[in-house]
Amino acid sequence: MTKQARGTRVPTTRVPVSMPEENASGQWLRSIRLSGFAITALSLIVLFVVVLAPSLRIFIDQRQQIAALESQNAAAKAAVGTLNEQKARWDDPTYVESLARQRLNYVIPGEFSYLVIDDGKTATAQSGQPISDKIQTTQVDWLGSLLSSVFTAGLTDAPANKIVAPVITGSQ
Secondary structure, three states, rough: OOOHHHOOOOOOOOOOOOOOOOOOHHHHHHHOOEEEEEEHHHHHHHHHHHHHHHHHHHHHHHHHHHHHHHHHHHHHHHHHHHHHHHHHOOHHHHHHHHHHHHOOOOOOOOOOOOOOOOOOOEEEEOOOOOOOOOOOOOOOHHHHHHHHHHHHHHHHHOOHOOOOOOOOOOOO
């Protein structure tokens, strides 16, 4: 090679390069410019959240405990007030006398007490049927009930807590 060949340049041609089309989110992300101040402020905010979040949670828990204890204290004060009222009532001899007359059927000497045993109201059972004043006997087939119970327990596939006792019907 000669000196001329080494010193000559080959002309280069410039070709325009086109970037692929960006979507809106890509353009928005590229438009963000972070300065030193923005990075410092962002790191301080993150540090603030990391440092104070546990303390803030503890503070909120303590405020909830304080509120619960204050409500318990108010309920206890109300109960003490009620008990003090009851104690003051029991200190009144008229109140004690009225309770003795009402609950224990006490009378003052010289008074007569009348107790009404049958006030005309007929007692009823839970089913709404009147309760009879006559003694009744029932005829129950106890042997049939026993065999029914044994066969039911022995021949069923149901668990023990699901077995229902048979209804016993008898003549009156």
